[in-house]
Amino acid sequence: MRLDQYLKSCCLEKHRSEAKKACDLCLVKVNDHAAKASKEVRSGDIITIDSETRSVKLEILLVPPGQVSRKEAVELCRVIHDEHKKLLDF
DSSP: OBHHHHHHHTTSSSSHHHHHHHHHTTOEEETTEEOOTTOBOOTTOEEEEEOSSEEEEEEEOOOOSSOOOHHHHTTSEEEEEEEEOOOOOO
16 A cells, blocks of 8 residues: 555545655655655554654554545554654744
């Protein structure tokens, strides 16, 4: 499955286009390497998403064959690290 499709399936991004944009901005890494939206992911891969407000690292447990419900999406990955960043107020 493509990385952008997986991010949408896991409910990490609301739309596939947002997942693609995050990849284009080099905010998404797979196994510590910057990844394009078209990268094929598989079980055992480690995905890191580092945005302005949040840093998430997760392990892929299962790659679904197609669409999944929100309840099933929780079982697709295991969160290793999840940090919310504070924005500086001026």
